[in-house]
Amino acid sequence: MSDALRDLLDGRWATLRREAVELLAKLEPTPADLDREQYRAWVLEQLHVLAAGGHSLVAFPAEHGGRDDVGGSVVAFEVLGFGDLSLMVKAGVQWGLFGGAVQALGTRAHHDELLPAIMGLELPGCFAMTESGHGSDVQRLRTTATYDPATQEFVVHTPDRSARKDYIGNAARDGRLAVVFAQLVTGGGAHGVHALLVPIRDASGAPMPGVSIEDCGRKAGLNGVDNGRLAFDHVRVPRAALLDRYGAVSPEGVYTSPVEGDGRRFFTMLGTLVRGRISVAGGAGSATKRALTIAVRYGLARRQFTRPDSGEEVVVLDYLAHQRRLLPALATTYALHFAQEELVSALHDVADDRGQRELESRAAGLKAVATWHATATIQTCREACGGAGYLAENLLADLKADTDVFTTFEGDNTVLLQLVAKGLLTSYRDHVGDLDPWGLARFAADQFVGVVIERTAARAIVDRLVKGGSDALLDRGWQLRQFEDRERHVVEGLARRLRRATADDAFDVFNAAQDHLLHAARVHVDRVVLEAFVAAVDRCRDEATAALLGRVCDLYALSTIEADRAWFLEHGRLTPARAKAVTQAVNGLCGALRPHARRLVDAFGVPESRLTAPILG
Ligand SMILES: Cc1cc2nc3c(=O)[nH]c(=O)nc-3n(C[C@H](O)[C@H](O)[C@H](O)COP(=O)(O)OP(=O)(O)OC[C@H]3O[C@@H](n4cnc5c(N)ncnc54)[C@H](O)[C@@H]3O)c2cc1C
Structure with missing residues (x-):
C-alpha cells in the first residue's frame, strides 16, 4: 500500500522528483561543527555539485540550455528541502531569485549574455530588493537609478543608511552581480521601482568601486548563507543594465513601458517572481x-x-x-x-x-x-x-x-x-x-x-x-x-x-x-x-x-x-x-x-x- 501512497504524493512531476532525490544522494550530509566561514564554503562547494548535476537547468529556457520546466523547478527545490536548508536557500537565491529576475524582468540580450553563466554558477548573484528602511513596503524603497543621457548610463545611489540593501543572500561573500531594485528617474521624471544589473565584486572578489558591502553576521539559522548589506555611492552602469521587459529608457532618456501606472507596473513585475x-x-x-x-x-x-x-x-x-x-x-x-x-x-x-x-x-x-x-x-x-x-x-x-x-x-x-x-x-x-x-x-x-x-x-x-x-x-x-x-x-x-x-x-x-x-x-x-x-x-x-x-x-x-x-x-x-x-x-x-x-x-x-x-x- 505504501507504494500507491508514494505514487500519489509524487504526483505530476514523479520522474523529476525521483531524479532530484538521486542528485540529493550525491550531496554530502552537513558536516557537524563547522564555523561560519567553513559552512559558507561548504555550501558553495555543494552548490557547484548541484549545478554540475543539472539542478539549475530545470527552470530555464531550452534555448539557453535549460529544460523549460517551471513546475519541475519548484519540485526540485522542494526535494532540496530534505537536505541542508542553507544549501536549499542559497540555490533559491542563485537560480530562483537572481536567475529568475534576470529571466522574468530582462530581455533577449540579458538572457543571451547571462543565463548560461548563471545556470553554471560561473556568475553568482544577488536579488537586492529589501532595504533597512523598507521590507514589506518595497514599493517605497529609496535607492535611486538616475539616467544620464550624456554618458548613456544609470547612476545607482544609496541616499542614506536606511536605503542600503539589507539581508541580501549571496552578498556577504560570493555574489558578483546584483539585480538591484531602485526608483528609476529620467529627465522626464520618476517612473517607480525597476531592476538593474549592478556588478558588486570584481574577478578577485574585491568590492567594485563605489560599492560598500557589509556582512549581516551570525543569524538564528541558515548560517551557510552569506547575507549582507549593499550600499552604492553614485555607481555608474550602462543603459543596457536596466532589466527592461516592463520599462525601457531610450539613449536620449525617453521612458516607455507596456504597463500604465508605476504601482501597477511594479506589482506586475513582482507577480512574475511568484x-x-x-x-x-x-x-x-x-x-x-x-x-x-x-x-x-x-x-x-x-x-x-x-x-x-x-x-x-x-x-x-x-x-x-x-x-x-x-x-x-x-x-x-x-x-x-x-x-x-x-x-x-x-x-x-x-x-x-x-x-x-x-x-x-x-x-x-x-x-x-x-x-x-x-x-x-x-x-x-x-x-x-x-x-x-x-x-x-x-x-x-x-x-x-x-x-x-x-x-x-x-x-x-x-x-x-x-x-x-x-x-x-x-x-x-x-x-x-x-x-x-x-x-x-x-x-x-x-x-x-x-x-x-x-x-x-x-x-x-x-x-x-x-x-x-x-x-x-x-x-x-x-x-x-x-x-x-x-x-x-x-x-x-x-x-x-x-x-x-x-x-x-x-x-x-x-x-x-x-x-x-x-x-x-x-x-x-x-x-x-x-x-x-x-x-x-x-x-x-x-x-x-x-x-x-x-x-x-x-x-x-x-x-x-x-x-x-x-x-x-x-x-x-x-x-x-x-x-x-x-x-x-x-x-x-x-x-x-x-x-x-x-x-x-x-x-x-x-x-x-x-x-x-x-x-x-
Ligand atoms: C535570512 C534572510 C534572508 C533574506 N534574503 C533576502 C534577499 O536575498 N533579498 C531581499 O531583497 N530580501 C531578503 N530578505 C528580506 C526579507 O524579504 C524581509 O525581511 C521581509 O520582506 C520583511 O521585511 P522587514 O524585515 O523589513 O519587516 P517589516 O516589513 O518591517 O515587518 C515587521 C513586522 O511588522 C508587521 N507589519 C508590516 N506591515 C504591516 C501591515 N501593513 N499590517 C500589519 N502588520 C504589518 C509584519 O507582519 C512584521 O511582523 C531576507 C531576510 C532574511 C531575514
Whole structure:
C-alpha cells in the first residue's frame, strides 16, 4: 500500500522528483561543527555539485540550455528541502531569485549574455530588493537609478543608511552581480521601482568601486548563507543594465513601458517572481515532513511508564496526548502537500492575467499557511522527542532554526494574508498590491456582490459532495459545506464592514477590521487546501489507500474545525454538544490512524541518508 501512497504524493512531476532525490544522494550530509566561514564554503562547494548535476537547468529556457520546466523547478527545490536548508536557500537565491529576475524582468540580450553563466554558477548573484528602511513596503524603497543621457548610463545611489540593501543572500561573500531594485528617474521624471544589473565584486572578489558591502553576521539559522548589506555611492552602469521587459529608457532618456501606472507596473513585475514564494512553501513542506518522520519514528520506539495491567512500558505514540500532537499535524502536512501540488501545476499552466492574479493570491496564502505550519510542527516534533530532540545530532534543532525565517522572507506572512483577503474582495479583477484602504472600500461598496466560491480542484467531485450527503461529522459533504459556509460568512461580513468607510476614515476602518481580514484569508486558504485533499483522495485508484487517505482527510477537516470552534460556536454553526462531538471524532481518528503512522511518514519519501538522527537507531 505504501507504494500507491508514494505514487500519489509524487504526483505530476514523479520522474523529476525521483531524479532530484538521486542528485540529493550525491550531496554530502552537513558536516557537524563547522564555523561560519567553513559552512559558507561548504555550501558553495555543494552548490557547484548541484549545478554540475543539472539542478539549475530545470527552470530555464531550452534555448539557453535549460529544460523549460517551471513546475519541475519548484519540485526540485522542494526535494532540496530534505537536505541542508542553507544549501536549499542559497540555490533559491542563485537560480530562483537572481536567475529568475534576470529571466522574468530582462530581455533577449540579458538572457543571451547571462543565463548560461548563471545556470553554471560561473556568475553568482544577488536579488537586492529589501532595504533597512523598507521590507514589506518595497514599493517605497529609496535607492535611486538616475539616467544620464550624456554618458548613456544609470547612476545607482544609496541616499542614506536606511536605503542600503539589507539581508541580501549571496552578498556577504560570493555574489558578483546584483539585480538591484531602485526608483528609476529620467529627465522626464520618476517612473517607480525597476531592476538593474549592478556588478558588486570584481574577478578577485574585491568590492567594485563605489560599492560598500557589509556582512549581516551570525543569524538564528541558515548560517551557510552569506547575507549582507549593499550600499552604492553614485555607481555608474550602462543603459543596457536596466532589466527592461516592463520599462525601457531610450539613449536620449525617453521612458516607455507596456504597463500604465508605476504601482501597477511594479506589482506586475513582482507577480512574475511568484515562483520564489511557491518554492518557499514547498521547502517548508519538506522540512516539516522530515521533522515528522523523525518524531513519529521515535514516538514508535520510545517507551515511558508502565501499563498497570501488563506491566509493560508504553510506546509513547500509544498515548492519546502524543497522537494529538503529531497526527493532526501529519494530516495537515498531507493536505498542504496536495494543495502545493495544485499550486505548482497552476504556476506551470497559467494562461491569462486573471489566472496569474489568482495564482499570486494562492501563492501568498499557501506560503503563509505552510510556513507557519512548519514552524509550529517542527517545534512540536522537537518536544515530542524530549531531551533527545534538543540535541543537534538529532536534526530537529537545526530544522527549527533554519525554517524560522520562512515566515518572514519571500513576504511576511501577515502582510501576505492581507493580499489574499484583498484578492477575495476584488475577485482578482485587478492587481491588489497597491490598492489602498479607500480603493478597497470602494471595491467592496461598488463591485462586491457576495462570495462566489470558485472551486480550485476537482470541481465535479466537490460539487457533488457539497450538494449531497448527510450531516454526519465524517461526511465529506458536511465538512466541505462547513468550510465554504465559514468562508462566505467571514468574507461577506468583511465586505460589509469595509463598505461603511469614507475617504476620510478608510484607513481607520480598514485597520479596525484587520483581524477580520486575516481570518477571511485564513479560512479561504483552509477551503482551498481541503478541496485539494478531496481531489487527491478522488484520484487515488487503490481502494485501501484511498480509504486510509480518506481518514487522514477527515482528521485534517475536523481538526481544522476544532481549532476554530470558537467561530463555529459563536455563529451558531455548531451546538456545544456537536462541538464536543468534533473533539471526540478527532480523538477517534487519532486512534484509528495510529497503526498507520509509520506508513504515512514513510510515504513522504525522505531519503534515509537525510534521517541520520541517532535517536532513530
Ligand atoms: C535570512 C534572510 C534572508 C533574506 N534574503 C533576502 C534577499 O536575498 N533579498 C531581499 O531583497 N530580501 C531578503 N530578505 C528580506 C526579507 O524579504 C524581509 O525581511 C521581509 O520582506 C520583511 O521585511 P522587514 O524585515 O523589513 O519587516 P517589516 O516589513 O518591517 O515587518 C515587521 C513586522 O511588522 C508587521 N507589519 C508590516 N506591515 C504591516 C501591515 N501593513 N499590517 C500589519 N502588520 C504589518 C509584519 O507582519 C512584521 O511582523 C531576507 C531576510 C532574511 C531575514
